[in-house]
Amino acid sequence: MGMIESTLSRPMAIAATAIARPAYAVPGFSLSLGAVGRFLSKPATLIGVLVLAPMVILALVAPVLPLPDANAPDVRSALQPPSMSHFFGTDKLGRDIFARVLMGARVSLLIGFSVAAIAVVVGMALGMLSATLGRGVDSAVMAVVDLLLSFPSLLLAIGFVAVFGAGVVQVIVAIALADIPRAIRLQRSLALGIRGRSYMDAARLFSAPTWWLICRHLLPNTIASMLVVGSTYAANAILAEAALSFLGLGITPPTPSWGNIISDGRRYLQDGWWICTFPGVAIVLAAVSLHLLADGFRHSLDPRAEA
Amino acid sequence: MGAYLRRRTLQTIPTLFGIVVVVFLMLRMLPGDPAVFIAGENASPEALTAMRTNLGLDMPLHLQFLTYLGRILQGNLGQSLMNGNPVAAIVAGALPITLVVGGLALVLSFLIAIPLGAAAAFTASRGHGALDHGVMIAALIVDTIPGFWLALLLMLFFTLQLGMFPATGALDPTNPGAFLARLTLPVAVLAIGQIASVARITRTSVLEVLHEDYIRTARSLGTPEWSVLFGHALRNAALPVVTIAGLSFGRLLGGTVLTENIFALPGMGTVLINAIFSRDYPVVQGTILLYTLMFVAVNIATDVLYTRVDPRVQL
Numbered sequence: 001m002g003m004i005e006s007t008l009s010r011p012m013a014i015a016a017t018a019i020a021r022p023a024y025a026v027p028g029f030s031l032s033l034g035a036v037g038r039f040l041s042k043p044a045t046l047i048g049v050l051v052l053a054p055m056v057i058l059a060l061v062a063p064v065l066p067l068p069d070a071n072a073p074d075v076r077s078a079l080q081p082p083s084m085s086h087f088f089g090t091d092k093l094g095r096d097i098f099a100r101v102l103m104g105a106r107v108s109l110l111i112g113f114s115v116a117a118i119a120v121v122v123g124m125a126l127g128m129l130s131a132t133l134g135r136g137v138d139s140a141v142m143a144v145v146d147l148l149l150s151f152p153s154l155l156l157a158i159g160f161v162a163v164f165g166a167g168v169v170q171v172i173v174a175i176a177l178a179d180i181p182r183a184i185r186l187q188r189s190l191a192l193g194i195r196g197r198s199y200m201d202a203a204r205l206f207s208a209p210t211w212w213l214i215c216r217h218l219l220p221n222t223i224a225s226m227l228v229v230g231s232t233y234a235a236n237a238i239l240a241e242a243a244l245s246f247l248g249l250g251i252t253p254p255t256p257s258w259g260n261i262i263s264d265g266r267r268y269l270q271d272g273w274w275i276c277t278f279p280g281v282a283i284v285l286a287a288v289s290l291h292l293l294a295d296g297f298r299h300s301l302d303p304r305a306e307a
Numbered sequence: 308m309g310a311y312l313r314r315r316t317l318q319t320i321p322t323l324f325g326i327v328v329v330v331f332l333m334l335r336m337l338p339g340d341p342a343v344f345i346a347g348e349n350a351s352p353e354a355l356t357a358m359r360t361n362l363g364l365d366m367p368l369h370l371q372f373l374t375y376l377g378r379i380l381q382g383n384l385g386q387s388l389m390n391g392n393p394v395a396a397i398v399a400g401a402l403p404i405t406l407v408v409g410g411l412a413l414v415l416s417f418l419i420a421i422p423l424g425a426a427a428a429f430t431a432s433r434g435h436g437a438l439d440h441g442v443m444i445a446a447l448i449v450d451t452i453p454g455f456w457l458a459l460l461l462m463l464f465f466t467l468q469l470g471m472f473p474a475t476g477a478l479d480p481t482n483p484g485a486f487l488a489r490l491t492l493p494v495a496v497l498a499i500g501q502i503a504s505v506a507r508i509t510r511t512s513v514l515e516v517l518h519e520d521y522i523r524t525a526r527s528l529g530t531p532e533w534s535v536l537f538g539h540a541l542r543n544a545a546l547p548v549v550t551i552a553g554l555s556f557g558r559l560l561g562g563t564v565l566t567e568n569i570f571a572l573p574g575m576g577t578v579l580i581n582a583i584f585s586r587d588y589p590v591v592q593g594t595i596l597l598y599t600l601m602f603v604a605v606n607i608a609t610d611v612l613y614t615r616v617d618p619r620v621q622l
Contacts, residue, residue: 147325151595152602154561159595162583163336239453243565246455247580262456266569269463276463280456287451 037300045296048289055286059105068096070103071254079272089274091264101279104256108238109286111172111257115237118176120230123183124222128214130184131191142188145181153178157240161249171250175240179233186229190222224297231294235287242283258283311614315607322603330596331375334362334588345388345586361388362589384596385589387582394593397578402597404478404574408490409563412497413552420502421541421548424509429536431510432517442506450503455565458496462569465492475571493570497562501555508551512544519543546617553609557602 040046058065068074068086074094082089088097130141148156160174194200194217203213238258244250245259253260258279265275337344342358350358359365363374378385384394423442431439466474472491480486516522517540525535564576571577575594582590 143321143325146322147329150322150326150603150606151329151599152557152560154558154564155595155598158564158579158583159330159333159591162591163333165338235451239451242453243455243561246453246565247568249580249583262453262459266459269459270467273463276456276459280453280460283453283456284448284451288448291447291451 039296039300042296042299044292045299048292048296051285052289052293055105055282055289056109058102059109062099062102062106065102067099067102070095070099070256079268081272082274088278089272091261091272091275092268097261097275097278100256100261101258101282104258104261104279105282105286107168107251107255107257108241108259108283111168111175111241111251112234112238112286112290114172115176115179115240116230116234118172119179119183119233120226122176122180124187124219124226126180127184127187128191128218130188131195132210132214132218138188141184145184148177148181149185151178154240154243157244158247158249161244166249166252168251171241171244174244175237178240179237183226183229183233187222187226190225191218194218194221228294228297231290231297235290235294238283238286238290312607312611315610319603319607323600326596326599326603327376327379328372330592330599331372333592333595335364335368335371337588341588345588358388361386379596384593387590388587389585389590394589397590398575398593398597401573401575401578401594404572405563405567405576408493408497408566408572408574409559411490411494412501412562413556413559415494415498416501416505417548417552419498420505421509423502424506425513425536425541425544427506428510428513428517429540432514439510442510446503446506449499452499454496454500454562455569457499458492458566458569461492461496474569478572489570490572493566493572496566497559500562501559504551504555504558505548508547509544512547513540516540516544546613549609549612549616553606556605560598560602 040049072095074090076094077086077090078092078094080086080090080094086096086098088101090096091100126141130138151159156178157171157174160177161170164170164174197217200213200217203217208216241250241257242259242262245252245257246263248260248263251257251260253264261279262276265272265279268275334341340355341362342355342364343350345362346354346358356365363371366374382395384398386392387394387397427439427442430436462474465471472488473485474492476489478486478489522535522539525539526532530538563574564579566572567574567576568580575598579591579594579598582588582594
């Protein structure tokens with residue numbers, strides 16, 4: 001079980017584990033080649049990789065693929081069902097849904113990975129400082145964390161874009177705002193747990209400076225758990241982007257994102273079920289595989305976890 | 308109990324203050340001049356001055372905040388810029404729909420998820436992992452299905468193909484049949500969104516409890532398995548489940564915004580989204596404030612509920 005439990009009551013800890021599901025990895029095991037092998041040896045993780053990798057590659061190469069222009073209207077082929085010429089059909093304006101889903105993947109995956117990266121980096125930095133720099137810094141950081149956590153996350157994001165407008169950068173910040181406090185909290189409790197380990201005492205005996213403690217001990221021993229939650233943040237960010245864009249507050253047309261393609265298609269539910277269906281399937285596949293990766297990280301980085 | 312409730316409520320005062328500051332700053336952080344942003348580039352100077360006075364933007368910032376805080380403490384959330392109606396009245400009119408839909412979804416999700424999670428844990432502990440694996444895989448997938456997308460698919464199938472459950476039209480509580488038919492799909496979508504996390508926590512919690520000594524004692528005394536499960540395991544596993552009810556309430560609130568939007572339910576989410584598009588910021592601030600207060604209140608209630616569910620918890 002993870003270190004977070006040392007700061008929480010047992011039922012709270014069980015709940016926290018299940019919410020952040022996959023449970024937190026045990027700190028103390030860092031990345032290694034053996035970990036990579038263990039990572040891919042689990043069938044569920046392999047499925048996650050096999051689903052996510054092609055999506056990422058397709059998103060990256062989408063602009064050079066021989067596909068119809070995702071934004072070029074073609075009225076003659078409006079609202080066509082899926083066929084060999086249009087794999088996922090076309091929308092009201094005759095735009096190719098397959099091309100739009102691929103181009104949308106670029107935006108949606110970019111947002112997912114950016115949010116995860118920002119939340120993990122900022123969370124690790126502030127969580128570490130909070131745990132090492134003493135009571136004053138700690139209570140200031142935790143006060144802001146508690147404040148941010150007192151807003152329901154989607155409403156925090158909605159409020160943010162209501163003020164700062166729609167757009168990729170705004171959406172990334174809006175979603176990250178809800179994940180950063182969670183990441184800080186986790187990093188802080190992991191770091192506090194490690195602080196009492198004997199190797200930390202040993203390092204302090206040799207009067208190792210704080211930066212040494214952070215770089216040599218805290219960072220390597222907590223990064224595994226942060227990778228686990230980072231994957232779930234990415235999955236949740238993809239869902240949050242879709243929700244914001246669906247409401248018309250996230251990524252606005254003509255730039256396609258999975259959320260706004262669905263939003264676009266909801267008016268043609270009866271005449272074109274395929275417009276909404278395929279981007280939704282893409283969201284589910286991406287989110288499920290990210291959760292499987294998180295599970296894989298947890299198992300591979302913690303050899304003690306059950307198979 | 309009463310003392311704890313008082314202490315817990317007092318502890319939230321700094322949080323509440325912070326929430327009010329954030330909501331207050333929303334309007335002031337609008338890009339450029341908030342009055343121009345809201346009234347539009349072409350507004351006349353007189354209109355802009357009126358807008359500034361109306362929003363209190365003509366005062367120094369600290370006075371603006373004190374005025375805002377004072378009004379909120381009196382239950383005055385300001386006036387809508389669209390029709391001049393008090394925001395408190397607008398929000399109060401929309402709140403019941405959100406509470407009914409969200410509350411029904413919460414109850415429904417517990418009724419489905421707790422037996423599922425308990426059954427998964429119980430069969431797994433007896434060495435039959437099939438049901439357990441099935442439930443966990445289903446939970447993983449269900450958890451990643453965007454609620455708004457599921458809503459569209461259900462609407463496509465039930466409303467458009469089968470003609471069941473109208474997705475639009477008036478909500479009339481005096482006609483219970485039509486009222487429930489209208490709410491069936493939104494409640495189902497929201498409940499499905501909660502099932503995965505509740506089932507997962509129930510499973511984890513029951514699995515933990517099943518390893519306890521008193522369960523082994525009960526079994527060794529020949530207690531029937533159903534009695535072990537219902538009489539001992541489930542009751543002791545309830546605490547984390549209560550916790551997650553509070554924590555996942557935030558997600559439920561977010562879900563109601565989308566669900567109300569899709570099913571055209573005149574709840575708080577619909578009010579909020581319409582207000583954002585018409586740049587009616589007092590209404591935006593009022594709804595976000597109320598959502599957040601509800602979230603904070605539920606978290607306090609969850610804490611207090613601990614002591615009721617588990618007398619061992621000393622608060």
